[in-house]
Amino acid sequence: MVKIEHGRLQEHPIVDFKRGKEVTIYFNGQPIKAYEGETVAAALYAAGVRVFSRSFRWHRPRGFFCAIGKCSACMMEVDGIPNVRTCKVYVRDGMQVRTQSGLPDAEKDVFSIFDDVIDRVFPHGSHYSKFTTSKKARDFMVKRMRKFTGFGNPPRAVFQGKAEVEEIETDVLVVGGGPGGMSAAINAGKYGAKVLLVDENPFLGGQLIKQTHRFFGSAKERAGTRGIRIAGILEEELNNIENIEVRKETRVFGIYNGEAGAYQRLNDDEGKLLRIRAKKIVVATGAYERTLIFENNDLPGVYGAGGVQTLMNVYGIKPGNTGLIVGSGNVGLILTYQLMQAGVNVAAIVEAMPRIGGYFVHAAKVRRLGVPIYVRHTILKAIGRKSVEGAVIAKLDDRWQPIPGTEKEIKCDFICVAVGLSPTHELLYQAGCEMKFVPELGGIVPLRSKFNETSVKGLYVAGDVAGIEEATAAIMEGRIVGIHAAVTLGYGGEEAKKELEEAVREIEEFRSGPFGERIVNGLKKCTLESEVVS
Amino acid sequence: MSLGYLERGYLEKDELPPFPSEERLKKRAVAYIECPQPIPCSPCFESCPSNAIEMKNINDPPKVDYEKCTGCMKCIRVCPGLAIFMLRLRDDGMGEVTLQYEFLPWLKKGDRVKLYNRKGEEVGEGVVNWVLPPERNDNTSLVRVEVPAELIFEVRAVKPVR
Incomplete structure (x- = not known):
């Protein structure tokens, strides 16, 4: 744990943090102060916890990375249930949180001293062959191994609540309540289609809720308005359309021939399974953050840029005192400015390309506040034992190799990796969409028509899951998808x-x-064959 | 095509948009937009009531017709890139630069501030002589600082003197 005096921001130029009631949670038995509405991970971070888990092998300390439930680096045992992503669970008075790996806990892990011995006696993969003959030996070893590797103890708590099944019929099901999904729901709903919008979070807005900056685009897409406000504006529009139903804390786990299965959490003890029959389904599940290969890139203190935004702009928690930003795309540049707004220093921005990747104006506004931007530079390693204490950067030659002698040590206590996003495409794969790797769009994306309909009829994509762009484009795509779904269902007529x-x-x-x-180049590569004009 | 400013993060003298005439700068404040890169953004163009900002499409960088600009400050209030500066030369030999400001503590009229150029180098001290308070512009305050006349094309950031 690191000692911090002001874990939580008391004031901020843009955001007014409305903290809930003060509660106490217990971390490895120690009481920790938290506020209702904070996630467990955020509350722990504010209290100075940096090591959230230990790695499977070698017991390397790990911190959080993405803070939005996509990376699983923050898994702990919560109230007896193992493998809970603490960035997705909200604090409750009296909650018992324990790290799963390490003895006695992840912070001071004595297991790590056995690493060399263990590696020799049990080489990689040996758990498949050793201790498998007698059931007793196997049971005994499984328990030890789970403890040792940090997979947690089998659940001590048993789910006591009821799980009912509800059947729902709707015209359009929208999966994901970010800018793309909300826009799709609004635009299908306004022409009369019956819409069900589901999101796994207890709030709508997706990643808009941490975008404190003013958006680009034209006035029609609300340019000049802050992202956090756009989330509210879209939600109000949704609520004003009667035929749109919104269900939060609802996770879609599969799409089967026009039907979707989902689980809706109602409260701590109750939830229900949903069987949703929809004529059209829009998948708007967004994206997750990529990481970068460098020495010690798993050290606590190396965070996703978006993870830091969540921590700072949603929960008002300072990520550290001085940061290093890796990547000069818009996310890296905007984050730099936002860190400074929260009173955090930024030591430098490093960019491997020969020029700044994001908008020049975003770079100019941090450059004139004195933040150096090193193009053609990369990070070689993070320094520190249990958390980041510095970083080494170096200049790159024309063949992307670090030039010896150009290494420079940067003093910082956290590093933000802002090297891009990849689409969260699992649901599309499962549904049977034809997929393709398109680097211009950030990774594996579905083939689609001009109206973003995939190879599975009636299944659409909108927003980052269709290709990494930004929120304004997601809203525009949502509009196309929503209207097209409505029109093909016979709503809206000529006007639509x-x-x-x-x-x-x-x-x-x-x-x-x-x-x-x-x-545009990326889109050309993933156009459905039936649409290709030769 | 030179992309020099994309290696540095700031504009050099020869990359700046044309200067308004001294005569125009003396008449009243004028919008000076440092936005050279084609990006899909148009709120300044849409907010201008006197059609002083020319933009062929949403990706076209804005060009200001300094004679048409009335100095109404509608564009500087909405620019998400913080790229617009209102410039003016006064008769008493001083100049004025108005810029967007989004940091705590908020600046007030009469505050002394350190002046910084595009590279973040300190170029002197100035005095705030007018502000648009943050609550009147969705938490983006406008701050007008009095600076030596020769610095109006230099000063691009301010920080309070502690």
Whole structure:
């Protein structure tokens, strides 16, 4: 644990943090102060906890990374249930939280002294062959191994509540309540389609809720308005349309021939299974953060840029005193500015490309506040034992190799990796969509029509899951998808068809500049064959 | 095409947009937009009531017609890139730069501030002589600082003197 005086921000130029009632949670038996509405991971971080787990092998300390439930680096045992992502669970008075790996806990792990011995006696994969003959020996060893590797003890708590099944019929099911999903729901709903929007979080807005900066684009897409406000504006629009139903804390786990299975959490003890029959399904599940290969990149203190935004802009918790930003895309540049707004220093921004990747204006506003931007530089390693104490950066030559002698040590206590995102595409794979790796769009994406319909009929994609772009583009895509779903179901008539054409034209114009060129090239590679004009 | 500013993160003299004439700068404040890169963004163009900002499409960098600009400050209130500065030369030999400010503590009229150029180098001290309070512009305050006349094309950031 690190000693911190002011874990939580008391004031902020943009955000007014409304903290809930003060509660006490217990971390490895120690009481920790937290506020209702905070996630367990956020509360622990504010209290100075940096080591959240130990790695499977070698017992390396691990911190959180993404803070939005996609990376699993923050798993702990919560109230007797193992493998809980602490960044997705909210604090409750009296909650018992324990790290799963290490003896006595992840912070001071005495297991690590056996690493060399264990590695020799039990080489990689040996658990498949050793101790498998007698059931007794196996049971005994499984228990030891689970403890040793940090997979947690089998659950001590047993689910006591009821799980009912509810059957739902709807015209359009939208999976994901971020900018793309909300926009799709609004645009299908406004023409009369019956819409069900589900999101796994207890709030809508997706990643908009941490975007404290003003958005780009045109006034129609609410340019000049802060992302956090856009989330509220879209939610109000949703609520004003009667035929849209919203279910929060609802996770879709599979799509089977036009039916979706989901689990809705009602409260601590109750939940229900949903069987949703939908004529059209829109998948808007967003993206997750990528990491970068460098020495010690798993050290606590090396965080995803978005993870830091969540911590700082949603929960008002300072990530540290001085940060190093890796990557000069818009996320890295905007995060730098936001860190400074929260009173956190930024030592430097490093960028491997020969030039800044994001918008020049974002770079200019941190450059004039004195933040150096090193292009053609990369991070070689993070320094520190249990958490980041510094970093070494170096200049790159024309073949992307570090130039010896150019290494420079940077003093910092956290490092933000802002090297891009990849689409959260699992649901699409499961549903049977034809997928393709398209680097311009950030990873594996579905083939789609001009209206973002995938190879599975009636299944659409909108937002980052269709290709990494940004929130404004997600809203525009959601509009196209929503209207197209409504039109093909017979809603809206001529007026809707006209708006659909207009929406397609607008996104084409939006992507007509140099920043859109990459996206347009990517889209050419994943157009459904039936649509390719030869 | 030179992409020099994308290696540095700031504009050099020869990359700046054309300066308004001294005569125009003396008449009243004028919007000076440092936004050279084609990006899909158009709130300044849409907010201008006197059609002084030219933009062929949403990706076209804005160009200001300094004669048409009335100095109404609608554009500087909405620019998400913090790239617009209102510039003015006064008759008493001083200059004024108005910029967007989003940091705590908020600045007030009469505060002394350190002045910084585009590279973040300190270039002097100035005095705040007008502010648009943050609550009147969705937490983006506008701050006008009095600076030596020769610095109006230099000063691009301020920090309070502690």
